Amino acid sequence: MYIYDDIDQRLVDERVAQYRDQTRRFLAGELSDDEFRPLRLQNGLYIQRHAPMLRIAVPYGMLSSRQLRKLGDIAKRYDRGYGHFSTRQNLQLNWPKLEDTPDILAELATVEMHAIQTSGNCIRNITTDQFAGVAPDEVVDPRAMAEILRQWSTFHPEFALLPRKFKIAVSGTKQDRAVVQMHDIGMEFYLDAHNKLAIKVWVGGGLGRTPILGSVIREHLEWQHALTYCEAIIRTYNLYGRRDNAYKARIKILVKALGIEEFKKQVEAEWAHLKDGPNTITEAELSRVAKHFEPMPYETLPAHDSSFDSAIASNPAFAAWVKRCVHPHKTSGYRAVTLSLKKHGQAPGDATSEQMHTVADLADEYSFGELRVSHEQNLILADVKLSELFALWEKARTKGLATPNIGLLTDIICCPGGDFCSLANAKSIPIATAIQAQFDNLDYLHDIGDIEINISGCMNACGHHHIGHIGILGVDKDSAEFYQVSIGGKQGNDASIGSVIGPSFAAEEMPGVIQKLIDVYIKERTPEEHFIDTVRRIGLAPFKAHVYEKESANV
């Protein structure tokens, strides 16, 4: 992974000093609330329901074991002994004290970490596929470009105060796992007809109040121009995006208002001036950064391992875990492993300090000391030997990190919701745990198969509910917490935005509603058909009819 040199280190150190002084001035009354707000937000600090919330950047989801231990220590020392991994692959602390945040940032800086631009109206953490560098279907490892984008976007002077937040995702695989189409800018790296690295650029996607999938602004962009092209897009947005209404301020609204053709025309006109300028990426810079992401020193291993095969055959629990939590790897004899942070009854994406230490130890022992955070809010060990999976599983299991539910109904993607977040209309974690309790039978879960449930406590959509096969959105109905249900959303190359099935439900109805949706699927599915495929084939009506059956009968 990327290792800081003196320049990187000095920048984060100077950031700590700057933020420490800003916090001091705020506490001394020299900065007003309004003046401090954008400053603290650009350091990831929200003022929340119970306490501030601090969002720590995990650039494109990559962590070293040393960094994860530090996060565990910080959670223990400055918080309540746990943290929450978010859908932007970051880590959130729910209970830090404002006065402590400069010290937390100073601690983070000692392990090459920070909270820069994890919130606020600026370019946010760059996200990508959690299997970058190891996925068999990968065409280009996007991490070097993600790091180059990270550095370029860090304190970019022209884009320090945009109309609204700005999210960029990169991907280099055939099957998109970075949801590039729901980002302000999505970049899909590929090799063109001349075998040269090129980028397909999407713009204007996003969830929130107005969910829109991005439009392609350029089918083919040579990689050298990634930064200048982004500058042309963001400059156009910075100058012409709306600033009068925060709900209409994302780039998607501008793209929609102008139309993609007109927007593209303006961007290309701007880019004509920037193309080949100093921010054009050089071969030397790409290769310098790419050196940090070279393949691990893998051993030459056979594709099969007899001890692994016999463990699968003799141990059904291990076999179930392998089926759900172990993923293919580019290199023979290696696998990627997802450690589930979705143990039933626990807030999705939460990890205790102890679990963070355990995962760090497992990463050291089995996976070259590195790990990743997925946007589905789990942790990944990307480079585990086939022959060591069983030992890893036994250790992970004792710490509650081996729930075999990845991609299953209880692997729920969920924001912190009304328990923590002051923006939320409704709680989301209790809904997730109630659904997990309703479906707390592994055989049944495996029979239901691949399905994604996403829960957001408000339309800011941190839980990405629009792209859940089942999406749940907390709404406020006469000051009571209700939940609106949509189905048919999907991430990936054939991404779609779900449709609302009808009037919203009270919290206690939710497990029953999910049960009814699943019942229709089980009844209607063809063999090998996943929930989302059935929804796409038969449409909303049968689901709707069954879920609202009783109410209709009463009328």
Place this chain on the structure above:
Amino acid sequence: MSNLIKGNAIATDEWTIVQLPAAKEEVRKQAGKVVLFKLTGEDLPTSEQVAITVVPASGKILVPLAVWLARKAEFTDRLNQGKIGIWLATHEPLELLATTDLNLFPVIAVYVERFPDGRIFSLGNLLRTRYGYKNELRAFGDVLRDQLFFLKRSGFDSYLIRADRSAEDALAGLRDFSEPYQGAVDNTQPVWRRYSRQAAHPQPKKVAPSHATAGDLD
């Protein structure tokens, strides 16, 4: 004491900002600018506002862009004496200046009503890089210490700090970071063109600095 920072130091302010009178009513929609209105929700000065703007008879003045455009004939002599500059608000399109030789103005100022309005950065950048403006570029309005570093990097070299804040304190904001990553106006070269950074060697070696770098990075 003056609340003006020029370069890296407090300086005396010789310029008077000419204010537009308050707008009376709905602004007419200028042809070709409809999209701008719709997207930003902000109006340009009316011809009536421009006509009744009172301009001091002597001294160095910064006149509103719209006033200068509509009434330039009045200012010819003073412009030749180097006593006329212009100012514009962050929503005013620079295209209005396309046919003007900007370097006739000793000062161009950009007014930022609320500091979170980051259009000022793009305007600064464009005035320097696209419009070739070389003289003093000033930010005024809600100009605060924590935005100075970005303003400097976007091509500004003078900052009229909001009256209730200390310009002396604000000077520190110009030095928040010593080695920025990306190329911008003050230093066009991104870090990878300024240094030989090698993955294997954590100590970066400085490459021969370009002229733009010298003196600007402290």
